[in-house]
Ligand SMILES: *[C@@H]1O[C@H](CO)[C@@H](O)[C@H](O)[C@H]1NC(C)=O
C-alpha cells in the first residue's frame with residue numbers, strides 16, 4: 473500500500489475498531505470456504521479447500537460475558553495489556569455477506585458498500601485473509617521459485633477504488649498466545665510495511681498507541697479498472713516488528729520501505745496498455761500471473777526477479793517493457809530497484825523481500841477507498857488517467873455503490889504450472 477493510502481486505512485480502522493482477546497460466546501465464527509489449487513508442471517493442479525477470515529477489527533470486542541459493553545483499549549476494563557487480555561472478548565462475524573465478503577467455489581467477491589435496505593448504503597470495506605485447510609492458521613504462502621496466478625474481475629472498480637491482493641509477513645498463527653487465544657481463526661495479527669498504529673498488535677492491546685505494526689509486504693496486485701501496480705516493500709526486521717517513534721516507524725529511516733519499488737506501466741508512458749478496452753481489457757475478467765524467480769532456480773535461492781504476465785481470451789500478454797535507468801525492464805529485478813527505488817535498496821531490496829517470501833507470508837484481500845488522498849498515488853497524475861477529485865470516497869459511494877472486485881481461480885506452484893501458454897500459431901502459406 474502506498475503511504476497516504478495506508479495512513480487513511482489505519483485511521484479508518486482505529487475509528488471502527490475496539491478489540492481484544494478471549495473468544496466471545498455470543499456469535500460462532502463460521503469461515504466462508506474458498507477453493508484454491510496447488511500446481512506442478514508434471515501433475516497439473518489439485519484443489520484444496522481453504523477458507524477466508526475477516527480482520528479482527530471488523531468484530532465486536534466487548535467485556536467478556538457482557539456483549540453489550542464494548543472494550544476500548546486504554547480505558548475501563550481494558551486499562552493495560554494484561555487486563556485487556558483477561559476482560560475482553562472477540563466475537564465471531566454474524567454475517568460475512570453483510571460485511572461485503574462472499575465466496576462461491578473458487579471465487580471471492582468483496583464489496584465496498586452494502587445496501588441498508590432503504591436505498592442508502594453503508595461502507596463495509598472488508599479486509600480478509602486466507603486460512604489453511606484446517607481453518608486455524610493462515611495459509612503459509614512460500615512462493616520463492618514459484619508462481620501465483622489468479623483471475624480478477626474489477627470492471628466495477630472505478631477511479632479511487634483499490635481492490636488489493638497482497639501478502640504480509642504476519643505471524644501465521646495470528647499471534648495466538650495466552651493473551652490472544654483467538655489468533656488467526658479470528659483474524660488477529662495484521663501488520664504491513666506502513667507500520668500502522670493499531671489498537672491491538674498480534675492480539676495484545678497497544679496501550680497509548682505506543683507501537684506500529686511493521687512487517688514485510690509484497691503487493692502482488694493493487695488496482696482498479698483504470699490503473700494498477702505491483703510492489704515489493706521490504707523491512708529490515710523479520711516477522712512482526714513493533715516499531716516505536718518516528719525513528720523506527722517513519723518514512724525516511726524507519727524499518728520498512730513505505731514507498732516500495734512499484735511497477736506501473738502507465739507511469740512510464742504506456743497509457744494504452746491497461747484499462748477499459750486497452751491491451752489488458754479491464755471490462756472483462758483476466759488472469760494475473762506473478763513469478764518469483766530466484767538466482768539459483770531453487771526455493772532457497774535469493775529472489776532475483778518478480779515477473780508479471782497476463783492471460784486474457786486465451787492469449788498470454790507480456791508485461792510492458794519500460795525504460796528506467798537507461799535500461800529496458802519488463803519486470804522488477806535488482807537493476808530496476810537500484811535505478812528507481814533507493815528507499816527499497818536501503819531496506820535490503822529484493823533479497824530481503826525474498827527472505828520473507830521464503831519464510832511464509834499471509835495472503836490478504838482487501839477493497840478500499842482513500843479518504844486522505846483519493847487514491848491519486850495509484851490512478852491519477854503520472855500514475856493513471858483518473859482526475860484528482862473523482863476518487864473522493866463520498867462521490868464513489870453516491871455514484872458507484874456497487875463497487876466490487878472478484879478474485880477467483882487462485883493457483884500456485886512451480887514456474888509454468890499455473891497457466892497454459894496456448895500452442896504457437898502456425899502460419900500456413902499458400903502453395904505457389
Ligand atoms: C544494485 O546495487 C547494489 C548496491 O547498492 C549492488 O551491489 C548491485 O550489484 C546492484 N545490482 C544491479 C543489478 O545493478
Ligand SMILES: *[C@@H]1O[C@H](CO)[C@@H](O)[C@H](O)[C@H]1NC(C)=O
Nearest residue numbers: 631858859860861862863867
Ligand atoms: C473528474 O472526473 C469526473 C468524472 O469523470 C468529472 O465529473 C469531473 O468533472 C472531473 N473533474 C475535473 C476537475 O476534471
